[in-house]
Amino acid sequence: MENNATTQKNSEKLNVRDYITTAICFVLLYVVFAVVGTPVGMSVVGNLFIFAVCAILWGTIYMLLFTKVNKKGVALLFGLILAVLQLMNFWAIALVLAIGAVVSELVWRKLDRHKFSTMLICFTIQIVFWYLAQALPLIFLKDMYLAAVPAYAELYSSVYELYVGPMFFVGFLATVIGCIAGGFIGKLLLKKHFEKAGIV
């Protein structure tokens, strides 16, 4: 009986295979961001919709990750790696992303993580926090932000003008819609391809 409980406890913990799957998904997420997000973000208005567009593709990657590594800690690990990488940009972005990682992990633990809705909520939280990570430091720490990235100062000044207006909410809503669409597309593709291939 005790042996069974220990085995179950061990299977609930992240193992090497899970870390590797997380890393592979992270690389895929980054590739999508580089290939799709970068061209979208090259314009001032496009900056508002980077995450909305990318989320449509990221949905499949996140759904696969959450289905394959359905364990405690995966949302936190994934979000924190993202935050660490953003330290190269501006510390406040990394901070907001880290908060997003913690919030999504709390939701991941609180709700039934085997449900699609939980996966969708956690995915949406992480991406929405990424959107906020880009917007909030620019709104509240504008001068410090622009001083930290002087090369982008002109572009981000124009983006700031959009963020302080109603467009912030348009971008926010678009990100949420992108996440929901991405999540459902991911669910569909998981059923159509990945289950057949024996991956999940």
Added chain:
Amino acid sequence: MKKRESIFDIVDELDPRMKLILIVVFTTSSYLSQNTEALLWNYILIVGLYLARGLWKSARKTAILFACFVILDFLIEYLPWQGFRATLDIIVFFLQRISIFFVMWNWMSTRLRISDLTTALQNMHVPKGVIITLAVVFRYLPTVGDEFRYISNTMKLRGIGLTFGNIVRHPAATIEYALVPLIIRSMTVGDELAASAMTRGLDLKSKRTSYRDVRLRLRDVLVTACIVGIAAVGIVINNPGGGMSL
């Protein structure tokens, strides 16, 4: 008698943590570079880093890439259409800076001994999960481009290539045909990596030992400090106002 190490050996054998610091430094300095002169300084240093490790072929490729950016930057000024010029300007501007991250990542991951990286991070008491994840990211990021090229070639053979026309006419199908095989292939690679990692005993609870002597030496710190110093000087000299604002 111990053979005296050349500068090539020292930079090539630089501690992985110092190489990580250099990625952060050059990515950050690209954000701090407000003009082409400051960027050019970074470019020269980065090509120099490739040369210092004896990575001649990669140094040539990187130099060509950077030269293209500089030439493009120069030519854009002569474009007669202002709207088109502004659009192209911002695209080149982004590419000039974002590419530095990938170039530096390639510099670090070429000939990188993943076991050295894991040992170095383990010595810093970084959690095991983060070490394994980071090691796999370093191992897989340079490979994912090749994987995508194979998939793209197969798609072309089947008449569903990743062309602009196909993306416009059938966006959903084209993305599905590209993304799904890439994910499936990546998962297969992941399984192979996991099997390899477990064979090497990466999942054991005990502290991992290393055959090679991986530790932070004074020369690693000095070489890194020297490179960081030269990069900082470039920013200070070339940025308007003569200083950095952090």
